[in-house]
Amino acid sequence: MDNKNVSIIIPAYDEEESIGGLIEEIKALYPEFEIIVINDGSSDNTAQVAKETGALVYSHPYNIGNGAAIKSGIRFASGKLLVFMDGDGQHDPEEIGKMLEYFPDYDMVVGARPKGHQASWGRALGNWAYNRLASYVAKFPVEDLTSGFRAVKSDIAHGFLYLLPNTYSYPTTLTVGILRSGGSVKYLPIKAEKRRKGNSKIKIFQDGIRFFLIITKICALYSPLRIFLPISFVMFCLGLGYYLYTFFAWGRFTNMSALLFTTSILIFMMGLISEQICQMRFERSEGDKFI
Numbered sequence: 442m443d444n445k446n447v448s449i450i451i452p453a454y455d456e457e458e459s460i461g462g463l464i465e466e467i468k469a470l471y472p473e474f475e476i477i478v479i480n481d482g483s484s485d486n487t488a489q490v491a492k493e494t495g496a497l498v499y500s501h502p503y504n505i506g507n508g509a510a511i512k513s514g515i516r517f518a519s520g521k522l523l524v525f526m527d528g529d530g531q532h533d534p535e536e537i538g539k540m541l542e543y544f545p546d547y548d549m550v551v552g553a554r555p556k557g558h559q560a561s562w563g564r565a566l567g568n569w570a571y572n573r574l575a576s577y578v579a580k581f582p583v584e585d586l587t588s589g590f591r592a593v594k595s596d597i598a599h600g601f602l603y604l605l606p607n608t609y610s611y612p613t614t615l616t617v618g619i620l621r622s623g624g625s626v627k628y629l630p631i632k633a634e635k636r637r638k639g640n641s642k643i644k645i646f647q648d649g650i651r652f653f654l655i656i657t658k659i660c661a662l663y664s665p666l667r668i669f670l671p672i673s674f675v676m677f678c679l680g681l682g683y684y685l686y687t688f689f690a691w692g693r694f695t696n697m698s699a700l701l702f703t704t705s706i707l708i709f710m711m712g713l714i715s716e717q718i719c720q721m722r723f724e725r726s727e728g729d730k731f732i
Contacts, residue, residue: 448475448520452510453528457485460528464494467534479510508611524592532590536631540592548624552590552631578660579620584628610651621663669712676705
């Protein structure tokens with residue numbers, strides 16, 4: 442892979458104490474890489490420090506969000522391979538070279554953080570649950586759903602640009618979207634350092650709910666039956682269980698059992714229709730490539 446075709450995108454918000462050292466490390470290791478810092482409305486001198494150390498800087502007029510910074514970086518970058526990493530010093534620039542070794546065989550390579558790296562047991566439990574949910578949705582073992590350290594082909598990143606949210610949950614959308622659309626993902630174990638300065642800006646409760654909604658949204662977009670079928674099955678089992686209870690207790694079939702059975706059938710049919718619409722959308726998008 443030609444080093445001139447690699448762009449490193451670093452979203453930064455109030456990271457003046459760490460961004461300079463990070464850029465210097467990257468430039469020392471990969472002098473030909475394009476380094477882009479997206480200053481997401483920082484209130485400190487993040488943009489100035491990044492410029493002084495040789496990075497290309499694009500600034501938002503105010504803080505929009507980590508995902509919005511990533512989207513700006515994707516639009517601004519000129520490389521055929523894009524590397525995303527945080528500006529707080531948690532990611533080791535030496536790991537970038539290891540990631541790039543897996544291209545062009547893979548569409549995206551993700552730096553998987555080791556177990557026990559989370560700051561709290563609550564965050565560790567949440568990440569474990571979302572990894573399991575994403576694995577179910579994508580039919581692929583997802584090792585680190587929320588890792589912000591990853592490399593992806595530029596054309597693929599542009600293809601998912603319209604789906605990426607403005608928040609920290611962009612890795613979730615990108616990972617599940619690529620997997621459900623038939624792309625290939627490689628997880629590479631990395632070292633995860635503690636933040637050099639400051640505290641994490643991720644809010645466990647708010648961002649956790651957002652991750653769940655985004656996983657559900659991507660699942661409904663790419664594989665609706667993965668959502669509709671389990672719900673339909675649960676409703677059917679509830680209806681059957683309640684019918685058996687009322688039959689043996691009073692010898693009758695109740696309106697509630699009828700409602701549960703009907704709801705189960707309706708949800709299942711909605712899932713089938715959604716699956717057909719999804720398939721038609723993919724067939725059309727594939728056909729457009731040959732027009």
